[in-house]
Amino acid sequence: MIKKPIWIGLMLLPLLSSTLWEKNRPVSFPQTISTLGYEGDSLNMIELGRMLFYDPILSADSSTSCASCHSVYNAFAHVDHDLSHGIRDQIGKRNAPGLFNLKWQSIFMWDGAVNHIDVQALAPITNPLEMGESLAHVVSKLSAQNHYRRNFTAVYGDSIITGERVLKAIAAFQLSLVSLASKYDHVMRGEDTFSMVEQKGYALFQQHCAACHREPLFTDHSFRNNGLPVDTTLNDWGRYTITLRSEDSLKFKVPSLRNVEYTFPYMHDGRFKTLYEVLGHYIGENKNAAEKDAALNLPFSLTSDEQTELVAFLLTLSDKEFVFNKAYGYRSSQNTITP
Amino acid sequence: MRWITFLIVVLLSVPLYAQERTLDCRLLFNSDSVQLGQWYHLSPEDSIRIDAVRFYLTQYPNTPQHQAYLVDFAVPYTTHILYPDSSSQWLLGTDSLMNVGGALSGALDPMLGMFWAWHSGYINIKIEGVSMKCPTRNHRFQFHLGGYMAPNATAMPLRLSDETSVLEIDLGAFFQSIDLSKTNEVMSPGPLALSLTHAFYSSIQLKP
Numbered sequence: 132m133i134k135k136p137i138w139i140g141l142m143l144l145p146l147l148s149s150t151l152w153e154k155n156r157p158v159s160f161p162q163t164i165s166t167l168g169y170e171g172d173s174l175n176m177i178e179l180g181r182m183l184f185y186d187p188i189l190s191a192d193s194s195t196s197c198a199s200c201h202s203v204y205n206a207f208a209h210v211d212h213d214l215s216h217g218i219r220d221q222i223g224k225r226n227a228p229g230l231f232n233l234k235w236q237s238i239f240m241w242d243g244a245v246n247h248i249d250v251q252a253l254a255p256i257t258n259p260l261e262m263g264e265s266l267a268h269v270v271s272k273l274s275a276q277n278h279y280r281r282n283f284t285a286v287y288g289d290s291i292i293t294g295e296r297v298l299k300a301i302a303a304f305q306l307s308l309v310s311l312a313s314k315y316d317h318v319m320r321g322e323d324t325f326s327m328v329e330q331k332g333y334a335l336f337q338q339h340c341a342a343c344h345r346e347p348l349f350t351d352h353s354f355r356n357n358g359l360p361v362d363t364t365l366n367d368w369g370r371y372t373i374t375l376r377s378e379d380s381l382k383f384k385v386p387s388l389r390n391v392e393y394t395f396p397y398m399h400d401g402r403f404k405t406l407y408e409v410l411g412h413y414i415g416e417n418k419n420a421a422e423k424d425a426a427l428n429l430p431f432s433l434t435s436d437e438q439t440e441l442v443a444f445l446l447t448l449s450d451k452e453f454v455f456n457k458a459y460g461y462r463s464s465q466n467t468i469t470p
Numbered sequence: 471m472r473w474i475t476f477l478i479v480v481l482l483s484v485p486l487y488a489q490e491r492t493l494d495c496r497l498l499f500n501s502d503s504v505q506l507g508q509w510y511h512l513s514p515e516d517s518i519r520i521d522a523v524r525f526y527l528t529q530y531p532n533t534p535q536h537q538a539y540l541v542d543f544a545v546p547y548t549t550h551i552l553y554p555d556s557s558s559q560w561l562l563g564t565d566s567l568m569n570v571g572g573a574l575s576g577a578l579d580p581m582l583g584m585f586w587a588w589h590s591g592y593i594n595i596k597i598e599g600v601s602m603k604c605p606t607r608n609h610r611f612q613f614h615l616g617g618y619m620a621p622n623a624t625a626m627p628l629r630l631s632d633e634t635s636v637l638e639i640d641l642g643a644f645f646q647s648i649d650l651s652k653t654n655e656v657m658s659p660g661p662l663a664l665s666l667t668h669a670f671y672s673s674i675q676l677k678p
Contacts, residue, residue, distance in 0.1 A: 246590040249572030253580055253587035266581040294581025298573035373589055374619075375660060 161348070163234040173303070175286045175468050180304025182282065182464040183297065188272055190262035192218050197255065197301070200227040203459050206390035206450070207231065207308065213401025217261035224260070224365060226401035228386055229394045231310035231453060235348055241383045241399040242369050243354060252301045266294040273297065278465050285470040310389055310453040318447070319347070325447065332444025335437055339413075342426040343385045349448065354382040358423035359412070362400055369399070381422060392449040406442050489555040493630065493637055495541050496549070497523060500642035506543055512645075515602070520641065522598040524584065525670075526577070527551065527628070527637075530559040532567055540577040540584065558632075562671055563594030563625035569618035589658065591618050594625065595670055597641075603650040611650055615667045617659025624659070624667040633678040643673040 183189065187196040200215040201207040207230035209215045215227045225241055239245040245254060255261040256269060273279045273292050280290040287296055317323035325333060336344075345351040354370040361367070361381060370379035383399045397403040403412065414433050433441065453459070497504040497520075504510075509519045523543045529536035535554050542548045564578070569591040573580060584593045593616040600609050617624045647669040656662050 244589050246570050247572035250580060250585065250587070250590050253585065257587040265583065267583065270581050293575065294579045295573040295575045298580065302573070 161235060164237045173286070175470065176300050176303040177307045178304075178462065178468050179282055179286050180300040180302065180307075181459075181462050182466070183301050184304050185461045186464050188276075188464075189256055189264060189269055190218050191264045194218055195262050197252070198461070200255075200261075201230055203456075203461075204454050205229070205393045206310065206454055207459075208390075208394035210393065210395065213396050215261070217255075217258070218263045221260045223258070224367060225399055226396065229390055230305060231308045231389065231450075232348060232387060233308065234306045236352060238352065238384070242373050243384060244373050248305060249298050249302045251305070252298055266297070270294055270297060276464075278467070282464065282468045285468040308453075308459060310450045312452040313389065313450040314447040315444075316347075316450075326443070328440050328443045329447050331437075332440035332442070333447075335433070335441045336444050339431055339433075339441075340388075343424070344388050349388040350385045352385065354379065354384055355424040355426070356381045356422050357383075357413075358427060359398060359402070362402065365400060367400065388445060389448045390450055390453065392446050393454060406445060407438060410438050410441065490552050491555045491630075492635060493527075493551040493553065494549065494635060495543075495551070495637045496639070497543050498638055498640045498642070500640065504543075504641060518599060518601045518645065518650075520597070520599040522596055523639070523641075525562065525595040526564050526584070526592065528561040528563065528565050528568070528625075529553055529557055530561050530565065530627075531557070532565045538564055538568065538577050540582060558630050560628040560630055561625045562628055562674065563616075563667070564592040564618070565625065566618040566623065568592065586614075586616065586658075591659065592616050595667060597644075597670070601650045601654075604654040605651060606654050611654040612657065613655075613666055614657045615663045615670070617663055619659065622659050622661055622664045624664055626667065626671045628674070628676070630676065634676045636677040638675045638677060639670070640673045640675065644669050647672075 184197045184201075187193045187199070189196060195218050200209040200212075200217075202210065204210075209227035213226060215223045215225075217223055228241070233239075233248055236248070237246075239248065239251045240254065245251045253266060256264050256266060270292050273283075279292065283292050283296060284290045286300065314323060314325075314329075318325055343351055343353065343355055343357075356369075359381070368380050370382040370384075371377065373379075391397075391406065395404060395406075397406070397409050403409045410433060413427070414431060499510055499520075502510075504520055506520055506522065509517050511517050525541055526538050527541060528538040535556060537553075539551050539553070540548060541551070568574060568578060578585075578592070580587075584596065585591070586593060593614045595613070595615040597611075597613040597615075599611055601611055602609055604611050615624055648666065653662070653666070656666055
């Protein structure tokens with residue numbers, strides 16, 4: 132006969148485990164966009180995706196991998212490049228954004244051109260300025276390599292490599308990149324405290340920036356015109372190029388400000404090298420004042436001290452654990468994935 | 471008696487499998503059968519060569535048994551479709567759910583070159599070739615017709631009756647409705663892609 136206290140203990144066990152989970156759960160994160168429907172999150176598929184991410188075989192002349200423009204040390208952005216470059220030293224049209232927390236996004240690219248993470252990699256792979264390849268040719272190159280056939284077998288059960296399988300593996304790796312361990316996160320979980328300067332910066336952030344750069348993802352994933360005049364050497368009309376609606380002209384997806392310390396230069400075309408230049412844009416005279424988003428209509432000014440405080444807060448969004456995470460770094464495709 | 475019983479039992483236990491039907495897709499120019507890569511003379515000043523015709527046919531509604539088929543006249547076996555006789559509703563093109571479903575397999579695999587990398591979604595119909603009327607480079611015309619978002623959604627309904635076994639496309643009728651000297655490159659979703667899809671759709675005849 133099992134004694135009463137043991138029964139009570141067993142009943143309370145689920146309560147205890149949920150308490151433990153609560154402690155580590157990110158503070159009020161929204162639901163992740165469902166990625167179910169396939170075995171996408173298996174560790175092996177993520178490993179295969181990692182190998183592909185770092186392999187320049189995806190490009191026409193085997194010079195350029197995803198990591199060429201998305202470097203782990205810079206939260207997967209292309210640091211110090213306003214526009215990225217691809218094969219044959221061609222300069223592209225946009226700034227490569229950092230990659231993290233993608234499982235909370237349902238639409239991708241600065242103009243929302245891509246509606247599903249699975250097919251995002253198609254864009255750089257086939258862009259003639261970036262990797263200049265066709266998915267079919269990538270598949271045939273991979274199929275000719277023994278180690279890839281072995282690794283695809285470990286993940287998918289057989290050595291047939293298809294476009295779908297390549298894309299799903301890359302997407303699995305992309306979705307695995309999660310950044311939730313910045314100082315801001317530790318403070319929100321009660322594990323750390325802001326300095327006085329950072330605290331003031333946080334208050335300023337909530338007052339002036341949080342309408343679009345909403346916590347905890349630091350973006351609301353909407354498309355907004357933030358008053359940047361069009362660069363006439365690029366003529367990038369943003370969301371309009373996808374929807375063809377005139378009201379979408381010069382609207383770009385609000386980027387997350389997480390890891391912003393690592394991902395300079397800033398904006399869709401990298402026109403601002405420093406965070407102070409970004410602040411200068413928002414508090415200065417906007418040439419596009421008429422068209423910019425309503426959230427930016429209230430003029431605001433920041434003293435020099437306030438700018439320092441705001442930047443100090445933004446630096447608390449840096450996640451060192453993320454950029455040094457060995458699970459996100461280079462892995463050779465010559466390694467074997469065990470099924 | 472026993473063997474009669476046995477025979478009856480055997481006959482009754484023959485499984486009733488779903489019937490399969492065939493659809494034979496044919497390409498015509500007016501009433502002549504078209505070969506890809508061959509020159510056709512429409513008039514003394516006008517010659518045309520069709521290099522590629524590829525399009526999706528999707529059995530509707532979209533369930534595991536109902537598939538999308540990629541008909542490619544450069545790949546003869548794809549022009550004879552074997553399909554389960556479970557629905558007479560079809561689409562010329564792809565279902566909108568397929569366009570937001572990420573990387574799909576088989577005929578819908580993006581490696582087949584029928585999925586836009588720069589604007590997620592399927593190219594429902596591809597028609598490429600050369601016409602002396604085109605002022606383009608090498609006189610090429612390229613129609614990549616797709617789009618799943620209103621108001622320029624390009625999937626069109628087709629009804630296959632019990633008697634239907636042939637799907638004929640009369641490219642003569644298609645090219646009659648457009649002016650190749652003005653309309654020769656359509657590579658994105660929009661009103662022009664929609665009107666060309668209508669023209670292609672109108673050139674289709676379903677026959678027994």
